[in-house]
Amino acid sequence: MESLYHQANRLVQETQQCFEKLEKVSDLNSDPIEKEIQARIDTITSICERLDIMVYKEPLTRRTNSKYRVDQVKYDKDHLQAALDTYKNRKYQRLQEEREREALLSHQFKLNNYEETAILMDHSQSFYSSKHHDSLKSANQGVDDMLQSGAGILESLKDQRMTLKGAHRRLYDIANTLGLSNTTMRLIERRAYQDRFILIGGIVFTCLVIAAIIYYFT
Template identity: 50%
Template sequence: MEALYHQTNRMIQEIEQTFQKLAQTSGLDTADVENEIQMKITAVNSNCDRLDVLLYKVPASQRPSAKMRIDQLKYDTRHLQSSLQLYREKRQRRLVELSEREQLLSHRFSANNTGATETCLDIDYSLQHHTQLNNAHQGVDEMIASGGNILSSLINQRETLKGAHQRIHAIGSTLGLSNHTMKLIERRFVEDKYIMLGGMCVTLFIIGLVIYFIAF
């Protein structure tokens, strides 16, 4: 049992030295070294199993000490196995990262992809332009409706002034107003008419400007 124990202990030390060799190996081509470590760990586990069997042949007084040494070998072996597994996972992650990096560097956008992107941009611009035109049309409709109401109000005022003019003529005829007074009243009516027409023209001009700036 003592010979097997010392042999197994030396194998663990060799595995630790091989790990140092693995750390010094450059690049990702370390499969041979990893396989060598795995083979030695498997051999150590086999020796530990044999030591468990031989433990029962040791005198009872020496058995606790022998079991403690075997458990230490098992603990060291599990630690080495975990280290090897972590190294393999780290190497695999590096391989995946290098592969993704190569794919990214070698990727080229095709003409179809570019055309699709430009088409999407054109569609987005057209939708935005269409929305702006709808908003402009709605604003113009509101301005036209407001202008129509203003024109209707001016027409009503014109009708009111015309009725007032006729009533003044009737009152003048009844009261015998002088021709000079009648002329003043008629001139005032003509001025009010020009004022009304001027207001209508200014309103139409403002509406035209608003439509021009919104549409263009």
């Protein structure tokens, strides 16, 4: 078991040295070193499988320490495999980018037929311009309808105000005729004063709604 363990450690160190060589060569010349690294990693994997079997044959006093040493070798092996996979992925990306760059540089672009392009653009612009014009016309008509509706509401509120004012005047005259008390007259005036604020509030609210609609549609 000791000889296998030392052999695995020696392979780990040699594989790390192969990685140092791999960093110094170009991507086009790296295949032999990659194959060598993968072969060493496969050998270490095979040795670890044999060591796993031999660990359980060790005495109980040495089994824990032996298993720890084997696990350390397996960890180093997994780290080497991950490093190799990462290198291969980066190499593939570099080669792919290089091929795409060469394809782009070697590609010959052809000029479009000006007349055909102009016709398509004119037709497209005419279609979208007409569609945009129809949308604006519809929105403008909607805003005009809302303005007319708002004007009608304001006129109706104005008429209601005049009606309330006339009713207040008639009530005041009736009260004077009937000789109502000053307290009753003050209550009537207070109610008329409150109705005035309600009317003003309704007018302001309607104006705000109309202004918001005009802002939204324009």
